[in-house]
Amino acid sequence: MIEDRAAADGLEPDVVEADTAPKKPAPYRLLVVAILLLTLLLLPLGRPVLGSYNYIILLVTNTLMWVAMASSWNILGGYAGYISLGHAVFLGIGGYVAAVPLFYYDVSPFLTAVVGGLVAMAVGLVAGLITLRTRGPAFIISTIALLFMFLLIFEQIDYFGGTAGLSLPIVPLPRDWLKAPFYYAMLIAAVGSILLSYRVAHSKFGLGLRAIAEDETKAEVAGVPTRFYKILAFALSAFWVGFVGAMWGYSLSFVRPTLFFTIAISAQMVLMVIIGGRGSVAGPVVGAILIMTINEFSLIQFGASEINIVIAGALLVTVLLFFPLGIVGTLRSRSWLPAFLDWD
Amino acid sequence: MTEYLQVAIFGLLLGGVYALFASGLTLAFGVMRIVNLAHAVFIVASAYIAFFAFEHLGIDPLLSIVFIMPLMFVFGVGVYMALFSRIEGSARYVEMTVLLTFGIAIMIEGLLGWRFTGIFRQAAPGYLTEAFFIGDFLVPTGQFYAAMLSLVLLIGLWAFLRFTRTGYGIRATMQNRAAAQLVGVNVRRVSAISFGISAALAGASGAMMSYLFPFFPFRHWQWIALLLALVVLGGMGSLKGAVVGALILGVASSLVVDQIGPGWGPMVFYAALFVILLVRPRGLFGKEVTA
């Protein structure tokens, strides 16, 4: 008789215990958010009390802009794991969708900003239909091509102003309140994109995206409509970027191809989300705020030199190699994540 | 008709050069599944080396490959060992290589910009402005030399892969990495060497770029967009595909430039990319796409 070693060793098959402990909601995190929102809402009215008012408003406006873009990028790049390196294309599309009617027909971008977002979505949809048929690097490459293609188109066609772009009329408001509407527009964009990110994360759609990110074949086999979801994610990730583009162009009083359709903007988006923590709701926000802070600091220290670019690249490489989960992800993996950052 | 043929000839010469530019890129993907977004910045950096060698030491750009290629080879092996060997075998490897090389590209661009500023450079050896005739057709000398050198280098690459033991190892790794390990190929060593070769090819490309195309640090993004589109068209990982794709796109973009306008040349690349993704995503000579 042959010996049964399992019986001798007393082995039994593993039983996997389900993690049944429910997550405790932390009500105070809503309080933190409420306080933050209130502060942001009231900030532009604080002119009498704030020193360097213009600088602060500009800084916050820009930060809100990047929060919106980073959170949007995260929907495809973080949740679904599909890296878009050409996302700046949507910024440009939104910018021109608002700029052209303004330039030729005096239509206010405050009306067309949403259209900018929608057109960006449409472009994302069409592009996604073509490029999200395959997995692997083809998609990433196609996003770069998309960006450069649009850059080329807008540079070559005179109706869009060619390489010089279009010079836009200034907002018809008193000088002191010139920046305020853009501040609020970007605030809307930031809040909107964070809300969108949150809703996606907590939906069946979001679950499907995460499944795709983990193992697309398995997701397909499990019945996830992968192609539809990917395309939808790409389109959704374009909306707020387009909206922001429309507003940004107006706030600058010009749109120019090389300013909008530039890989530097894509690079910054990627850096922010990777550092902050991909695939989480709070990650892109944290990343955006952090990078903006670092940028300001290094601008003050080094001036506007190429060194900033080197630092950005080095930062990306370092985080990728040593902290691939980003700030939020790393904190979560060590159970150090404070509740007001935990929205997943 | 002759006008079209003339334009086609320009296109072929250009395509020959594009083939060399893209060969290193597709090799890196084929052997190591690395999508090297920094490939074009390697080319631009090498262009700077060739440019300054020409300006300060009077070394002909095409001859400078004699030292640029070995230099870049060592650089490539170093970068591979320092960075890529770390992430070998990690999940979502291809995506990691994209992001990693993206960061590297940004870093090198920043360094180049800091050292050399953003002004346009272009070396001007004598043959840049010369031309000769073959029958009725004008052939710019500088482009001819570059295309010929490309041809020589590509043939050399092919021969190396086809006839040497290391070449066998590289081809085996390209075709089936796990099986290559199991027949005794030291896959890490092969990968490092391949990345070195890829960088060396970028080095030779840079020497050509130094006089063929005006360059400055930020330019590499335009190039990488073109080269990536080219590689996808030809089939990622296929050297044959890179050559064929380059020639096709070289001729097509020349015709577009001639007929429509100088700024529209690159459009051909992007259009070709989207068309091939619609029609045959694996590219002309690529393998069936797996995750």
Add this chain to the structure above:
Amino acid sequence: MALLEVRDVDAGYGAGPNILKGLSLEVEAGKSYCIIGPNGAGKSTLLKVISGLLPTRAGEVTFRGVPFNGARPDQVLAAGICLVPQEQAVFAEMSVRENLVMGGYLVKDRGLIKTRMDRVFELFPILAERASLDAGKLSGGQQQMLTLGRALMIDPDILMLDEPSLGLAPQVADQIFATIRDLEDLGITIVMVEQNAVRGLQLADWGVVLDLGIVRFEGPADTILEDQRIRELYLGKAVDAGDAP
């Protein structure tokens, strides 16, 4: 002393749980072993660990008394252990002949490569016929023969076969099994994982049942085949279907 010793090995994939949990096994020279067991028991994992494709988390693998401490697959091969994997392992764009040359990648002596290639062509006449054909164009069974032939190019001390008959039509599987019998007769030490447990055990000298991450049962192959408990647990369906020739 056993040719190959696996002692108390733990192993798993990525950050996942241990698949092998303190597994021990001895392989003696000249014998052939058939490893059976349920899916997920760790049969392929064991072969991967021995061949260096997967690192051990605990325990050690010793070959000829020398432990493999994180040896790379090419080092394991140079030592004399060759794995013929489950997955498609031919170099599709190389010819049959080139594939065999690749099998001899570590062999320095060109003459030896020639001799061994001739031997492979003798064992597999079909490969000789298709010597210049691209390996990707061969049928499944022929590719399997090619992978076997390629393994012989290095004249391994231990030949490990991961599911040699997987996905092959019955007649083709028969051919493969016949070839394995020929290799046994040549005195090569063989360790095979076979889903077709009955055929595998009929072929081998020694049977090993892998379950729950360890070697649960082992003994002479025919005894394992006859054992009532083992038949019920692992061989039930195959035996009822009358798989024995």
